[in-house]
Amino acid sequence: MNNHLVIMAGGVGSRFWPMSTAERPKQFIDALGVGRSLIQLTFDRFEGICDPNNVWVVTNKRYFDLVHEQLPEVPVSNILMEPCRRNTAPCIAYVSWSIFAKDPNANIVVTPSDAVVMVPNEFRRVINNCLNFVSNIDSIVTLGMLPTRPETGYGYIQADLSANEDKSKEIFRVEAFKEKPDLQTAEKYIHDYNNFYWNAGIFLFNVSTIINAFHKFTPGIAQIFDSMKNIYGTKEEQEVIDAKYPECEDISIDYAIMEKSHDIYVCPASFGWSDLGTWGSLLTQSRRDITGNAAIGKNISMYDSSNCIVHTNTLKKVVIQGLNQYIIAEEAGQLLICKLSEEQRIKQFSGTDKK
Numbered sequence: 001m002n003n004h005l006v007i008m009a010g011g012v013g014s015r016f017w018p019m020s021t022a023e024r025p026k027q028f029i030d031a032l033g034v035g036r037s038l039i040q041l042t043f044d045r046f047e048g049i050c051d052p053n054n055v056w057v058v059t060n061k062r063y064f065d066l067v068h069e070q071l072p073e074v075p076v077s078n079i080l081m082e083p084c085r086r087n088t089a090p091c092i093a094y095v096s097w098s099i100f101a102k103d104p105n106a107n108i109v110v111t112p113s114d115a116v117v118m119v120p121n122e123f124r125r126v127i128n129n130c131l132n133f134v135s136n137i138d139s140i141v142t143l144g145m146l147p148t149r150p151e152t153g154y155g156y157i158q159a160d161l162s163a164n165e166d167k168s169k170e171i172f173r174v175e176a177f178k179e180k181p182d183l184q185t186a187e188k189y190i191h192d193y194n195n196f197y198w199n200a201g202i203f204l205f206n207v208s209t210i211i212n213a214f215h216k217f218t219p220g221i222a223q224i225f226d227s228m229k230n231i232y233g234t235k236e237e238q239e240v241i242d243a244k245y246p247e248c249e250d251i252s253i254d255y256a257i258m259e260k261s262h263d264i265y266v267c268p269a270s271f272g273w274s275d276l277g278t279w280g281s282l283l284t285q286s287r288r289d290i291t292g293n294a295a296i297g298k299n300i301s302m303y304d305s306s307n308c309i310v311h312t313n314t315l316k317k318v319v320i321q322g323l324n325q326y327i328i329a330e331e332a333g334q335l336l337i338c339k340l341s342e343e344q345r346i347k348q349f350s351g352t353d354k355k
Contacts, residue, residue: 003131004106004207005050006095009039009059009067009113010082015278015343017350018334019311027113028066031282031311033296038276039113040070045120049127050109056099057113058082058091077233083242089214089256090221090248092203094241096210097225101232106207107135115200116285118272126170126269130204133171139263140205140213141171144197146270150186153277155179155199155254159266174264177254197268200275203253210257217260221248279327279343283309309340 013026020026027039036044043055052073059067061081068079080095092110099106109127117123130141144157156178177199181189189196205213214222224244231240249256258264274285286294292307300310303321312318312330320328325340338346 002103002105002107002135003050004054004056004099004103004108005046006092006099006108006110007039007042007055007057007113008088008091008110009057009063010085010091011112011114013114014347014350016276016282017346018331018336019329021331023062024066025063026276028063028070030313031276031296032116032286037070038116039067041117042111042113042115043071043073045117045123046109046127049124049131053078054103054106056080056095058095060085081238081241083245086245086248086250088201088253089218089251090245092210092253093214093218093221093225093248094245096207096214097229098232100207100211101229104207107131108205108207108210110203112201112275114276115202116272116274116276118285120271122269122271123273126267126271127204129170130267133265133267134204134206134209138206138209138212139265140203140209140258140261141265141267142174142204142258143200143202144266144268145200145273146268147190147196147198150183150190151198152180152183152186154275156181156186156189157197157199157266158193159195159197159268161195171265171267174258174266177259197266198273199254200273203258213257213261218249218251218256221251221256224248279309279329279346280340282311283307283340307340 009027011025012022013020016026019029028037030037053075055074056078057067057074058080061083064079064081080098099108134141157174158176158178159172160175161172224247228240228244231237274281276282283294286296288294293302293305295310297312299316300318305320305323307325308323308328310328327336327338327340327343329336
């Protein structure tokens with residue numbers, strides 16, 4: 001079985017303070033109140049697609065114990081530890097070279113650890129279709145989410161739908177990647193065109209395809225991981241990675257490869273995806289009462305309040321009265337009460353924007 005899953009789990013989730021902290025970021029938290037953390041839900045949705053022995057997690061050194069505790073099914077040797085943050089391109093390069101050393105024919109799906117999927121059966125169908133595609137063609141596929149609103153918080157993928165005579169076709173060439181737009185541009189994407197999709201940051205490729213792409217488009221990064229080809233899976237790996245990884249350019253996979261290559265495809269899909277990047281997105285994905293409130297935690301009572309998101313797991317009793325469109329979140333003795341419209345300032349409120 002050549003399917004491998006890579007979960008990127010090194011982020012700090014500072015926009016979800018106080019629920020998410022540098023010590024315990026949001027991917028390790030039961031954000032939805034369902035009894036499983038976001039990284040566990042990510043692992044769960046790939047059941048039947050990938051054997052647990054072929055699951056890899058790339059994370060920061062400080063989160064190794066959290067990953068091992070929450071995903072005991074993943075082999076310890078498959079939990080790769082970055083000594084420092086260098087964005088998604090070095091992260092994907094590191095794990096790709098590691099997988100190649102173990103399985104040179106691997107087909108890989110790379111996913112963030114903190115997204116939510118509400119229709120897992122459709123998700124699995126799409127992933128299986130894309131894995132079959134990349135196993136037979138030397139190209140990279142990314143998933144494009146069918147937009148439900150003019151969202152300014154996501155990048156967009158423009159697909160080339162011109163060769164759409166085959167109505168059963170689900171995978172198309174990418175015409176262009178677009179940066180996060182302003183509201184006017186996002187509205188234009190949604191209302192004037194039918195070929196713009198949210199960039200979900202989920203990628204699929206054969207291991208040889210991605211390594212060749214690194215050699216072609218980011219030779220500096222490729223050279224670093226080529227120089228370590230004899231250490232993957234050995235006792236010396238961590239020491240060498242600690243020394244060499246900081247030399248990598250700090251660059252995203254989108255800038256490093258996706259926007260440079262002409263062999264990128266997109267699969268438009270709809271399976272209730274959200275990247276849970278903000279408290280507002282968590283409110284949208286949570287079960288709400290008749291007045292639009294989402295209460296995640298025990299013993300929460302709401303009076304004369306509407307469209308609020310409340311998240312608390314440690315307080316014995318929470319009573320909220322007279323609030324509209326507020327975030328109320330408590331974790332480890334830290335309390336946030338903030339207007340939803342001001343949530344972009346949470347980094348400022350928490351002090352994490354200074355770190």
